[in-house]
Amino acid sequence: MTQSLREPLQTLDPEIALLIAQEAQRQSDRLELVASENYISMAQREASGSVLADTTVEGYPGARFLAASANVDALERLAIARACDVFGARFANVQPHSGTQANQAAMLALLKPGDTLLSMDLQAGGHFSHGAAGTLSGDWYTAQHYGVDPHTGLIDYDEVLALARRHKPRLIIAGASAYPRSINFERFAAIAREVGARLMVDMAHVAGLVATGHFPNPVAHADVVTTTTYKNFRGPRGGLILCNDTQLAARLDAALCPGLQGTPLMHIIAAKAVAFGEAMQPAYHAYSDQVLRNARALGASLSARGIAQLTGGTDVPFVVADLRALGLHAAPLVRALDLLQVGCNAVPVPGDTDFEHAHGLRLGVSALTTRGMAEAECDIIAGIVADTAQALVAGQPPPAGAADAVLALCRRFALAA
Structure with a gap:
C-alpha cells in the first residue's frame, strides 16, 4: 500500500487537521440554536x-x-x-x-x-x-x-x-x-x-x-x-x-x-x-420529550420578557420569536447574537416580504437538548436573547457578561471529544 495512505491526517495534511480542530472548538464554545443543527452520536460518527x-x-x-x-x-x-x-x-x-x-x-x-x-x-x-x-x-x-x-x-x-x-x-x-x-x-x-x-x-x-x-x-x-x-x-x-x-x-x-x-x-x-x-431506544423518547419541554420553556421565558411567540406557542423543536412589537428586524439581532456565539436565524412573520427585513427569529432547541440542557438553561438563554434585543432597540452594545454566560453554559454542558 502507498505509504501516504497509512499516514494520519495530522501528518498528511496538517492544514485540514487544524481547520477541523478549530471547528470542533467553535462548536464546543457555541450555543447552537439554528433549528437544523444537532450533534450525532459517536456510533454514527464511527459508521x-x-x-x-x-x-x-x-x-x-x-x-x-x-x-x-x-x-x-x-x-x-x-x-x-x-x-x-x-x-x-x-x-x-x-x-x-x-x-x-x-x-x-x-x-x-x-x-x-x-x-x-x-x-x-x-x-x-x-x-x-x-x-x-x-x-x-x-x-x-x-x-x-x-x-x-x-x-x-x-x-x-x-x-x-x-x-x-x-x-x-x-x-x-x-x-x-x-x-x-x-x-x-x-x-x-x-x-x-x-x-x-x-x-x-x-x-x-x-x-x-x-x-x-x-x-x-x-x-x-x-x-x-x-x-x-x-x-x-x-x-x-x-x-x-x-x-x-x-x-x-x-x-x-x-x-x-x-x-x-x-x-x-x-x-x-x-x-x-x-x-x-x-x-427506537427509550433514551431517544426521553430526548424528544425534553426537546418539546425545552422549546415551550424557551418560548414562555421569552414571552415573560416581552418577546412574543408567533402563534402564541410551539408544538415543534423551535420557537419563532415575533419582534414586531419591539420594532426590530431579526437580521441585526442574529448578527449581534452571533458575536456572542449564539446561533439562530431570521424568518418572516405575516406581513414580511423578505428575509433581510423579517421580524421573526427562529430559535431551535434540538442541539442544546442533546448537550443535556433543560428548562433552567432555556430560561438563561431567553434572558441573553431578550437582553441583546433590548440593547439593540436602545442603540446600546450587548449586555456585559453575556458572552461569558454563553461560554459558561457551553463549558458546563461540554460536547464529547
Whole structure:
C-alpha cells in the first residue's frame, strides 16, 4: 500500500487537521440554536467514517448496476427495515443525499414538467425546495402557494381548500421549515382527495418528534413522506423517502436512482441505520420529550420578557420569536447574537416580504437538548436573547457578561471529544 495512505491526517495534511480542530472548538464554545443543527452520536460518527466510504455501488439491494457485496446489500436492507419500523411505513428509500433531493425525487415520480403544485409560501414558513423561484422545483413546475392567517399565524385549511379547488394541483405539499404548530395531515389528505391531487409531506424539522409520537405522523395520510435524517432527528446529513404504496415505491426508487443520483453514500447509509436504531431506544423518547419541554420553556421565558411567540406557542423543536412589537428586524439581532456565539436565524412573520427585513427569529432547541440542557438553561438563554434585543432597540452594545454566560453554559454542558 502507498505509504501516504497509512499516514494520519495530522501528518498528511496538517492544514485540514487544524481547520477541523478549530471547528470542533467553535462548536464546543457555541450555543447552537439554528433549528437544523444537532450533534450525532459517536456510533454514527464511527459508521460514517468506516471502510464503507470505500464502497461504490449503484442501484438497489439485489439489483445493483455495479457489483456489491452481500454485506452492503444487507446493510441497506437493515437501514430500510429500521426506517420503516421507526415511522410505520411499508417502504423506505434511504439513499437521498439530502432532504431537497428526496423532495425532488418525489416530485419527479409524481409530476410532469409544467404540472401545478400547491405548497406553503416561503414567506409563511415553507421551504425553498417546495417550489420557490430559482429552484429546480420552481423552474420545472408551476408552483402556487398557501400562507397563514395574518392575525393568528396559523394555516387556514379553508384557504388551502379554496386554492386547491381554484388551481387543481397535481401535488399538494404539507410541511414547513419555520411553522411552529402541529399540522392537520388528515385534513390535507382530504383536500388532496377532493381535487384529485397527491399529498407529499416534508417532515424534516419534526422527524424526531414524529418518531416518538410527540408530533402527528403523516405516513398514514400522505402518498409520500420525505425528511432529512439530521436536524431534530439527530442522524447524519442525508434524506429519506417513505410511502405505503408498492407501485409508487418503485417509481420513487427509479426517480432517485437513476433519475437524480448515482452512487449512494454507503457509509452515510450505515450511519442512518445506526440513527434509526437509536430512535427506537427509550433514551431517544426521553430526548424528544425534553426537546418539546425545552422549546415551550424557551418560548414562555421569552414571552415573560416581552418577546412574543408567533402563534402564541410551539408544538415543534423551535420557537419563532415575533419582534414586531419591539420594532426590530431579526437580521441585526442574529448578527449581534452571533458575536456572542449564539446561533439562530431570521424568518418572516405575516406581513414580511423578505428575509433581510423579517421580524421573526427562529430559535431551535434540538442541539442544546442533546448537550443535556433543560428548562433552567432555556430560561438563561431567553434572558441573553431578550437582553441583546433590548440593547439593540436602545442603540446600546450587548449586555456585559453575556458572552461569558454563553461560554459558561457551553463549558458546563461540554460536547464529547
